[in-house]
Every structure is written in structure tokens, then in C-alpha cells.
Amino acid sequence: MAENAAMMHEFLIKAAGLGAIRGERVLFSDLSLEVKAGEALVLRGANGAGKSTLLRMLGGLSRPDAGAVERPVRHHWIGHRNGLKPHETPRAHLTHWGRVWGSNANAREIAGQMGIERPFDVAGRLLSAGQKRRTAIARLLLADRPLWLLDEPFSALDTQGKALVTALIDKHRASGGAVIAALHGEAPFEATGEVQL
């Protein structure tokens, strides 16, 4: 299992001396972090402080303007955009990414777990913001990947949805996974570290 493989690594992600420049402004500099199995790191900061930028660097989407990221394990990405196409139903979305990741998971079961069984065959453009978010988060359950990078995972979710995602994060950490999440407000899970930007 991937989770056991995660246990064998000393860390799941490590960044040293990271720096980001936007235009003429330094967003952050000399930022270092390390996340081990079971940990949860919360990224905090005002709008525009660079939370998403940092997360994109950690995921390998943006090249750091300084420093380097080391990521020995595979990761899941829940960005600020959901990755759901307007014509795509939750069924098509989960089946598609299941194929990409060679997953044997049952898309309908996962949809049931995320409470999107009812709109399972409804096109993305007709879903509510919360249902779209739940569909994106359901990707986390398709394949076992030790590291989760989450950008505002609770946005658009109702109370029940928040509780669901919190439970997922707790379970993931208990089985040796780790989470890095950019958040506004209180973290509903117990964070082991915090980066203030």
C-alpha cells in the first residue's frame, strides 16, 4: 500500500529557502518547511499573501523564484479550481480520473461517501458550488496518495460537508498520510504546524 510506503520516508515533503516574487513585490522569502507522515500543516495569511502561490510551488506547478522543493511521494491536488468540466457529471469525472490513476475504486461508492449520489449524473454546470467542491474532493478517495495539497478545501461546503472533509483528513493522517492546507478561519482538524505568510 502507498500509505505504508509513506511511512518509510523520513518526510513526505520538504522545502528549503523558498521565495516568491510577484512583479516587484516579494511575497515571501527564505521559507522552509517539512511535513512527515501523520502531520497537517496549515498555511495562513491575508488574501494575496501568497498561500496559493506557495501551495503551487509545493505541488510543482510553479517554479520557485528561490529555494527548492523535495517531494519523494505522490500527491493529490485540490486547487482553488475544481477541475470539473461544465459538461462532465460526477460519474464521468470520477471515472476519468480513476482511469488516469489506474484506480479500481468504485466511483458510485465514493460519490455515496461524499454525499453526491443524488447529482451523480448531473452535468457540472448544473451542480451547486458545494456539490462541485464535493466532487473535486472525492478525487482524494480514488487513489491512495500519501500527500494531500489542499487550497481552501472547505470553501463552498455546508456544515455537513465540512464535517465530512474533516473526517477524511483525520482518517488520512491516521493511516500515515499528511496534509498541507491553505485555510481561512479556524482549522476544524488538529494542525501540527502553521505557516504564517
Next chain:
Amino acid sequence: MRSPSPLRAAFRQALGEAWAGGAGVLLPIGFFAGAAMLVPFTVGSEASQLSSIGTGILWVALALASLVSMERVFQADLEDGVLELWAQEETPLFLVAAAKIIAHWLVSGLPLVLLTPPIGIALQVDPGALVPAMLAYGLGGLAFFLWGGVAGALAASVARGGLLISLLALPLFVPTAIFGALATIEGPGGPSLLFLSATTLFALSIAPFAASAALRLAVD
């Protein structure tokens, strides 16, 4: 090399997306037929005159029609956040880009090739030459779509980048247009068809890498 299943999934998703709007198939066809059908009205319906320029008109119409729906191919992925998911996968992004362009060509490009004989007849082109010419139009169309894909990737982060795509892609069409036009005049035995194939192979070997480099920049 990992199993090709991620690529098959990318290809399948791209096919689904091209079909989903409906416009992916019908818009280029309508544009192609409309552009070609304007010619008899502008240069006159004299049979000898039309037949001498007919195959060339088809090339121009094919080149323009191949760009009609290119704007959304990569831009939609960027806006939906699908591109940032692909960019973090182990599957090389150039293969995903190639799968998307080829899927787009199958849905929007191949129907144009099948349409060249009826439009050719309307343009007084020798009917005997039309069916062999479809091979040349097919090869040339694929090259047009590949270069159009590079331009589409470059313009992905530009709002209303349609015009930019044309400006970027049309100069790249020149070698294909030259050898394509010669090949349709010479017929299937001539050397120009080989040169046309060479331009398509060149596009096939360069365009996926160029498109993926552009997409990496767009997603950053």
C-alpha cells in the same frame, strides 16, 4: 514508460469534450463550406476559371477552418483547473497535449477532409482527382491542427485569443500549404506528396513539445 491508460483517458476526455458542445463538429464544417462556396460568387462561375483554382481554394478554406474551434481546446482546460491536474501527473504533458490535439482533429478535422469531394465538385474540380486528393488534404489538415494546437496553447491564457491564434499559426502553415497545393495538382504519384508528408511529420515531432512548454507557462 508507464502503462498508456492515462493517455487513453486523456484522449477519451478530449473526444467527449469536442462532442459535448456540438460546435466542435459543426462549426468548422459550416465555416469550411461557407468560405469555399463564396468563391464562385466572387471570381465568377466560369467553369475553366474555377477548376484551375478549385484545389487551391479548398486548401485555403481548410487552413482557416482548422483554426475555428482551436481557441477553446486548451483554454477550457486552463479555466476549469484540469490543466493544473495534468501538469502534476507523471504522464508527460507533451503526450497529453498530443492526445488532445489528435482527438480534436478527429472530431473537427477529419469531417472537413470527407467534405472536400462534394465541395470540389461544386468548384468544378476534376472529379477523378478529388478522391486521391483527400489523402493530401488529410495529411495537410493534420499539420494545420498540430500547429494550431501550439498556437492555441500559447494563447490559452489570453482572453479572446482567437485572432492571436491565427496570427501565430498561419505562418507555420506555409510549407504545408505549398507542398499540399502542389501535391493535389500532381496527383498521388508526385514527389510533392512526400514533401507534404514530411511537413506533417515535422509538425508531429515538434508541436506536442512546443504545446506542452506553452501550457507549463500558462499554468504557472
